[in-house]
Amino acid sequence: MWEILWAIGVILALVLAPRLLGDAIAYIVYFIRQLICLLFDSVRSALTRPHRQHEQIDGQTRTLTGTRSSRVASHRASRPALPYECKPYLLTLAERHFLDALREVVHDDIHICPQVAFGAVLKVTAAGWDYFRYWNKVKAKRIDFLLCDRRTLTPLVAVELDDSSHDLPKRSERDDFVDRACDSAGLAILRFRVRNHYDLHELRRAIYSAIDETRIAYDVPRTVGSE
Numbered sequence: 001m002w003e004i005l006w007a008i009g010v011i012l013a014l015v016l017a018p019r020l021l022g023d024a025i026a027y028i029v030y031f032i033r034q035l036i037c038l039l040f041d042s043v044r045s046a047l048t049r050p051h052r053q054h055e056q057i058d059g060q061t062r063t064l065t066g067t068r069s070s071r072v073a074s075h076r077a078s079r080p081a082l083p084y085e086c087k088p089y090l091l092t093l094a095e096r097h098f099l100d101a102l103r104e105v106v107h108d109d110i111h112i113c114p115q116v117a118f119g120a121v122l123k124v125t126a127a128g129w130d131y132f133r134y135w136n137k138v139k140a141k142r143i144d145f146l147l148c149d150r151r152t153l154t155p156l157v158a159v160e161l162d163d164s165s166h167d168l169p170k171r172s173e174r175d176d177f178v179d180r181a182c183d184s185a186g187l188a189i190l191r192f193r194v195r196n197h198y199d200l201h202e203l204r205r206a207i208y209s210a211i212d213e214t215r216i217a218y219d220v221p222r223t224v225g226s227e
Contacts, residue, residue: 091114091115094161095114098145098192098194099145102203102207105200105203105207106204108150109149109150109151110147110148110211111147111148111149111153112145112146112147113145113146113147113148114146115142115144116142116143118138118141118143118178118181119135119139121146121158122138122182122187123185124138143159144161145159145160147211155214156211157187157188157190157207157211157214158182158189158190160175160178160189160190160191161191161193161194162192162193163193164194175191188211188213190206190207
């Protein structure tokens with residue numbers, strides 16, 4: 001009897017050990033990376049922290065202060081400059097033109113969110129190494145326009161604006177993955193080609209057809225004015 005139980009235990013260990021070991025290694029690597037990042041940030045913060053200046057007045061030490069603007073300017077001057085600059089526009093001219101068309105066709109119950117990270121919308125359900133693999137595939141990608149329910153901010157439709165660069169093989173592969181990811185997550189996605197003029201009637205029909213399907217799936221009620 002004990003030999004049978006021992007044999008069953010050995011078989012279960014041989015079957016489960018590779019998967020458990022893989023998950024354990026994945027989590028260990030993840031925590032090590034987080035720890036290294038935390039240590040790196042702590043060291044960098046300690047090295048770049050501006051030293052306070054003090055002066056001796058009447059036998060007492062006090063911190064040099066001034067107006068708030070001078071303190072901010074002094075603090076900025078003491079920090080090393082990083083290679084960044086603010087973009088003059090969030091959207092390209094083509095995207096802004098399409099945004100104007102979107103604003104004309106959607107009702108007040110829909111909120112238009114431009115340039116939303118896929119990682120903020122899609123949740124990875126895989127475990128172990130697959131979690132990191134699929135997270136890396138979406139973390140750097142963005143949705144051109146995300147249409148949300150204004151009251152709940154429930155994502156309803158992802159809208160992609162495609163120019164001629166999307167005809168390239170690599171971009172086509174990227175678009176195919178994005179479409180499959182949204183479809184798997186239950187998020188409707190629409191694609192429109194860049195144009196000088198958009199058919200507002202056709203744009204409205206396509207958008208609200210997709211919105212209705214998502215609202216039925218999520219059981220999101222319509223608000224006044226959405227008809």
